[in-house]
Amino acid sequence: MKLFECQNCGHPLYFENTRCESCGLRLGYLPARETISALQPDDKDQDLWRALASPNERYRFCANAQYDVCNWLIRAGTSEQYCAACRHNRTIPDLSVEGNRERWYRMEVAKHRLFYTLLKLRLPLATKAEDPDGLAFDFLAAPAGPAGPPVMTGHDNGLITLNLAEADDAERERQRHNMGEPYRTLLGHFRHEIAHYYWSRLVATSDRLGEFRDLFGDERRDYAGALQEHYANGPAQDWPSHFVTAYASAHPWEDFAETWAHYFHMVDTLETAGAFGLSLRPKLRKGADIAAKFDFDPYRAEMERIIEAWLPLTFAVNSINRSMGLSDLYPFVLAPTVIAKLTFVHDRIRAQRAGGDGDGALRAMIAGLKQRVGSPGTA
Numbered sequence: 001m002k003l004f005e006c007q008n009c010g011h012p013l014y015f016e017n018t019r020c021e022s023c024g025l026r027l028g029y030l031p032a033r034e035t036i037s038a039l040q041p042d043d044k045d046q047d048l049w050r051a052l053a054s055p056n057e058r059y060r061f062c063a064n065a066q067y068d069v070c071n072w073l074i075r076a077g078t079s080e081q082y083c084a085a086c087r088h089n090r091t092i093p094d095l096s097v098e099g100n101r102e103r104w105y106r107m108e109v110a111k112h113r114l115f116y117t118l119l120k121l122r123l124p125l126a127t128k129a130e131d132p133d134g135l136a137f138d139f140l141a142a143p144a145g146p147a148g149p150p151v152m153t154g155h156d157n158g159l160i161t162l163n164l165a166e167a168d169d170a171e172r173e174r175q176r177h178n179m180g181e182p183y184r185t186l187l188g189h190f191r192h193e194i195a196h197y198y199w200s201r202l203v204a205t206s207d208r209l210g211e212f213r214d215l216f217g218d219e220r221r222d223y224a225g226a227l228q229e230h231y232a233n234g235p236a237q238d239w240p241s242h243f244v245t246a247y248a249s250a251h252p253w254e255d256f257a258e259t260w261a262h263y264f265h266m267v268d269t270l271e272t273a274g275a276f277g278l279s280l281r282p283k284l285r286k287g288a289d290i291a292a293k294f295d296f297d298p299y300r301a302e303m304e305r306i307i308e309a310w311l312p313l314t315f316a317v318n319s320i321n322r323s324m325g326l327s328d329l330y331p332f333v334l335a336p337t338v339i340a341k342l343t344f345v346h347d348r349i350r351a352q353r354a355g356g357d358g359d360g361a362l363r364a365m366i367a368g369l370k371q372r373v374g375s376p377g378t379a
Contacts, residue, residue, distance in 0.1 A: 001116065001268055003275040004036040007052035015116070016109055018071045028061060028073040029112075030054060031084050031119055037073075048076050062086050067101060069108040085115040088127055091138040093164050100141065103167035107139055110186035114194060117264050120299050122353045124201060133158055135197055140164060153189060155196035162189060180246070182331040188261055195260030196253065202348045203256070215341050216259075217252040226251040244338045259341045262332070263349075266310055266342075270298040273313055280312050290315060303343045307334070 004013040011022035013036050019026055025038040030053060037053035048058045057075055062083035064070040072083035080087065086108075093100040118125060126134035140151045141164040151163040165171045166186055176184035203212050213219070230250035239249045248258035274294035281291045292312040296305060314330040321329045334342070 001113070001272045001275070002034060003272075006038045008038045015113065016071065018068070027071060028059065029071055030059070030073055031115075034116075034120070036071075045076075049073070064089075064108070067095065067104070069101070069105045070112070072112065084119065084125070085112050088125070088135050088137055089139070090128065090136040090159070091140060093139050093141055097141070100164065103141075103164050104139060106167040106186060107162060107164070110190050111137065113187055113268075114190040114264075117191075117268055118194070121349050123198065123349065124352070128158065133200075135194075136160070137162065153193065155193045157200075158197050160190075160193045160197070162193075182245075188265075191261035191264040192257045195257035198260065199253065199256050202352055206348070208344075208348065211344065212256070213252070215337075215344055216255045219252040221251060223251055223253065227254075240333055241335050242337050244332060244334070244341070255341070256345075259338070260345050263342050263345045266306060267298040270294055270306065270309055270313070273309075274298070278313075280316055282316075303339075303346045306346070307339060307342075310334075 001015060004015065004017075005011060006013060006020040006023060006025065006027070008025050009020065009023040011020055013020065013027065015029070015036065017027050017036065020038060023038075025040070026049070027036050028039055028049065028051065029036050030051060033053055035053050037051035039049040039051055039059075042048035042050055042058055045058070048060050051057065051059055051073065058077075059073040060076055062070045062072045062074060063081040064083075064086045065072075070083060070086050072085060074080055074083055082089070093104045095101050095104070115125075128134045128136040136159050138159060138161045140161060142151045151165070152161065153163045153166065154161055166175075166189060172184055172186075203209060227250055230247070235243070235246040235249040239246055243249045243255060243258070244262050245258045248255040274296065277295075279291075279293045279295075284290075290312040292309045294309055294313070296309070298306055298309075311334070314332075318328040318330055321327065
């Protein structure tokens with residue numbers, strides 16, 4: 001994520017800010033310019049705003065701004081009532097229920113951060129109204145008591161359902177503990193579920209399906225049975241050698257989704273590190289081996305460059321956390337097979353962005369991995 005500042009007073013801003021804490025001006029996000037802008041009321045129309053970051057245009061807020069769950073702007077004169085992120089909402093929570101607006105706000109914070117990355121990567125974002133195979137979100141709350149079936153977070157042909165209970169920190173932590181997960185976040189949910197949608201768009205119908213199966217395994221394997229087996233018996237002991245998380249070992253679709261989500265974590269975090277001007281040069285006799293600078297655009301960089309920067313950054317933040325007596329911020333290990341899978345995701349996104357088929361470097365990596373560790377798609 002980039003850093004933002006108020007164009008009026010220079011005060012640093014968070015992506016979710018709606019008002020500058022220094023000068024008091026209202027703020028809005030301009031997706032086309034990838035920036036938060038300070039705003040001035042329009043002289044002629046009280047519903048429009050003049051953005052200091054784009055003074056020649058007039059803007060209005062997304063219709064969801066009335067609920068204080070969105071700060072994105074829409075250019076005046078367009079027919080859209082909802083911003084590039086909110087236009088995909090199919091079902092929102094019942095706001096008459098106490099606490100639902102706050103939970104929905106947390107959902108939207110995570111979803112808008114997801115869309116920041118989707119837009120940066122120029123991935124297709126058709127709505128269901130535009131394309132039956134497009135993207136939509138349902139934010140659902142389970143009925144009180146045993147009145148109905150539970151709400152399951154998941155994906156079905158472009159429809160992503162999120163259980164509103166995940167926005168409750170205590171409930172999410174309870175689920176994390178029960179599932180034995182190293183971490184569980186709303187943003188991680190969104191990045192994982194959106195991966196299932198893009199698998200059908202970028203992999204299933206492409207000429208790279210064979211490479212996918214070489215790396216991740218055969219997705220034609222019975223999905224329900226695979227999940228049942230995973231929850232009953234757990235992952236194989238050597239799963240860290242092949243998968244980014246234990247859950248990724250359940251089925252090739254879940255492996256792709258976990259890897260995709262991890263890739264999004266990486267590029268977004270590296271952009272933030274670069275925006276802060278971070279560099280690492282530990283005071284070790286061989287410190288140059290883990291030194292790193294983050295003065296590059298991870299959304300355009302080669303995967304090798306991303307990995308070279310990512311490993312020392314995560315070592316540094318884990319060390320800082322341990323100094324505070326906290327668990328590792330980054331509780332993962334990237335084995336060679338996992339890096340190959342991340343490279344596959346990177347390659348497919350780059351091919352989509354460029355309208356081509358990627359640079360083909362992944363093929364040599366897959367061949368080398370087959371010689372070194374055998375087929376990495378099986379647990």
